[in-house]
Amino acid sequence: MSDQLPACPECSEEYTYESGALFVCPMCGHEWSPAIADEADTALSGAVIRDAVGNVLTDGDTVTVVKDLKVKGAGGTIKVGTKVTDIRLLEDGVDGHDIDARVPGFGNMQLKSSVVKKA
Ligand SMILES: [Zn+2]
Structure with a gap:
């Protein structure tokens, strides 16, 4: 496992795997979109x-x-x-x-x- 996937935003466990376009945490069952990780960048480029x-x-x-x-x-x-x-x-x-x-x-x-x- 060389891919560095982000830790689960819900429970912080690092067993994340990819399922299609989503990241999935097997520990708590949380699924989320990788795009959310880029939210900070989006906010920056939309700076007032x-x-x-x-x-x-x-x-x-x-x-x-x-x-x-x-x-x-x-x-x-x-x-x-x-x-x-x-x-x-x-x-x-x-x-x-x-x-x-x-x-x-x-x-x-x-x-x-x-x-x-x-x-
Ligand atoms: Zn989790």
Whole structure:
């Protein structure tokens, strides 16, 4: 037995075996789906994204920028107070950029949730 199956979540015995798509514990008869073991990961990827003051952001929200942002390559600055409508949250934004939005005058950009406030 080289396969490392998880211990029974009910009685903690380690005699788990697989039965089709389920894990089964012969000690207490408990059956469970292996997918449950991944629940923590799922919760992580669904983590909430909050603005600069802690409001939870959702797709379609309107936010305002809370500080001047230099835009690399565009040679401009997004001014504090700029209103950005219809934001899209990014689950795995690069380098903390977890919002995708169309910024007036700049077009589609990725922003950090820490520099915006829910309008
Ligand atoms: Zn058990």
